[in-house]
Amino acid sequence: MRALRALRPRRLLAMAAAAAAAAASGGGRRGRVLTPDTMNPAIRRVEYAVRGPIVTRALEIERELREGVPKPFTEVIKANIGDAHAMGQQPITFLRQVTALCLCPELMNDPSLPSDAKERAQRLLAACGGQSAGSYSASPGIQMVRENVARYIERRDGGIPSHPDDIFLSTGASDAIVNVLKLLVAGSGVVSRTGVLIPIPQYPLYSAALAELDAVQVNYYLAEERCWALDVAELRRAVAEGRQRCCPRVLCIINPGNPTGQVQSRECIEAVIKFAYEEKLFLMADEVYQDNIYAEGSAFYSFKKVLKEMGPPYAEEVELASFHSISKGFMGECGLRGGYMEVVNMHPVVKAELAKLVSVRLCPPVPGQMILDTVVDPPKPGEPSYERFQAEKEAVLGALAEKARLTQEIFNQTPGIHCNPVQGAMYSFPRIDLPARAIAAAKEKKQAPDMFFCMRLLEETGICVVPGSGFGQKEGTFHFRMTILPPTEKLKILLEKLSAFYTKFVNEFS
Structure with a gap:
């Protein structure tokens, strides 16, 4: 017993030393395995401007609007990404009917759904394991x-x-x-x-x-x-x-x-x-x-x-x-x-x-x-869904063509904004002239000049576009990317508001 009592002070000292060491290394914690220093350095180099800091701020502003924070606008218009349905484009009916039938086969008994959509769904389900859309495919x-x-x-x-x-x-x-x-x-x-x-x-x-x-x-x-x-x-x-x-x-x-x-x-x-x-x-x-x-x-x-x-x-x-x-x-x-x-x-x-x-x-x-x-493999002439499918497809593409024309026209009416024809896809990438004082102000904030412009645009108008620096551009030029997807009337208002803001911004920093 005396021998054990003699050991006790040494054990207490050792425990105290261990506790002190643990405290020094983080309050008793062993420390994280995954830290900014130990994580894959390649991941830290990844950037994705389309969903980058400007979009993060847009989401914060949306939350502030819901909470009643006063803003000079009533909604955030996210023109940063080519998300057609989020911008109000309606789904193509035949595509959704077939998918609905595949996911919910009891709809095969619904007389309001066309026969060619049902036949397509049946063929697709027959090609699936267990005839279910929930099975793995090859x-x-x-x-x-x-x-x-x-x-x-x-x-x-x-x-x-x-x-x-x-x-x-x-x-x-x-x-x-x-x-x-x-x-x-x-x-x-x-x-x-x-x-x-x-x-x-x-x-x-x-x-x-x-x-x-x-x-x-x-x-x-x-x-x-x-x-x-x-x-x-x-x-x-x-x-x-x-x-x-x-x-x-x-x-x-x-x-x-x-x-x-x-x-x-x-x-x-x-x-x-x-x-x-x-x-x-x-x-x-x-x-x-x-x-x-x-x-x-x-x-x-x-x-x-x-x-x-x-x-x-x-x-x-x-x-x-x-x-x-x-x-x-x-x-x-x-x-x-x-x-x-x-x-x-x-x-x-x-x-x-x-x-x-x-x-x-x-x-x-x-x-x-x-x-x-x-x-x-869309509906063919003579099939029940053909005419509706064609009409919906042509309406979407026709509206996009008109919006492409409108975007180029309105932007190029504004001195200092230069917009090439939107020949295809669903974006414009206008070049903007920025005054030297705006470039200096951006430098003070440690922001790219077009990021500075786009952030001010978001805070003052609710319009969210992506700075050209997120896509790459020639040294000394500044751009932003904006989708042409919003409904035509809303797009026209957006383009006019953006152009007016640009003119105000240039006057402020000139």
Whole structure:
């Protein structure tokens, strides 16, 4: 007992020392495993301007409005993102009827629903495990839907063959784009680290994905003075610059353009394909806005169609992945997350690895696949839903064409705002002249000048747009991206309010 009592002071001292050490390291806590210092540094480099700080502030202002905080406006107009239904666009009836029937098969007994919607739902359910939309599909997607996508591509491209085995359905186009980049990004150091050419201005998905994958972003600039044209001479400059710090292997194209709204000519696409062949680059064609063409004389040409019609050596050797989505076009089904990619001239072993990669995520959302099926295989003449489907589709695209015209017209009436024609897609990307005092004020706040402008616009008018610095722009120029999706009358008011605010802002800082 005496021996145990003799040990007790030493134990107490040791316990006290341990407690003191624990307190010094954080009040008795062992410390977090995951901290800003220990997390993946690539994730900290990821930025996504479309849902960035200006949108965070817009959500705060909406909450303040609900709480009765006085503002010089009654609502926040979120013109920052291409979310068609959130902006008031009505869903296409046939798409929703088929989806509703698939999710709730007892509606098959409802006499108000058309027979062709019921037949489509029955075919889709028969292709699902257990005849349920709640079952997993095959990882590349439901086979019937992949076959319909291949037939759609053949019709679109004038009969050029498309094979279901080259089609991978996806959770919107974004997921497919990231998967292809995962296949392509490899190496380290200047000699072998993968470089990816992206257009500037760009859609921030690309810069965010490249930061996450620790690849090298190689910028090529679109020519604003020529309606955001893509110039092969600029591509050559970008590749030469890129080779100083990486191995350029990938060329990303967005056509029609986001955020710039340009539509590439067939001649431009041919030149890009020849360039990719000469420089041994893998082509990624983001074509999600292919239904959104407004300008007279503009037309959509798929990279696949042009590539195959160019013949050898290009048709057999240039590797291509192209992407489409149900989120844009006339559909606007952003939240249901559906899309596809088609791969062309991909090495069979690599294609097998792509199939393995998509299998890790199990499968794309099945309702999104069902919507995609109705998009690529719409009602045909003579079927009960045909006339309504066509009328709704034409109404949506006709309204967007009018809004594209209106946006350009109103902005260009305001001195200091320069807006190129919105030839396609669903955004304008105007350039704004900012006074030197405004640039200095932005610097004091440690903000980009166009972020400073857009934040002031939000606080004083409730209009939420995204600064051009979030998309990339030439040094010394300032822009913002704004969707053209709001209803026509609301869009007109928005454009006039924004233009009036710009004039007031310039006068304040001049």
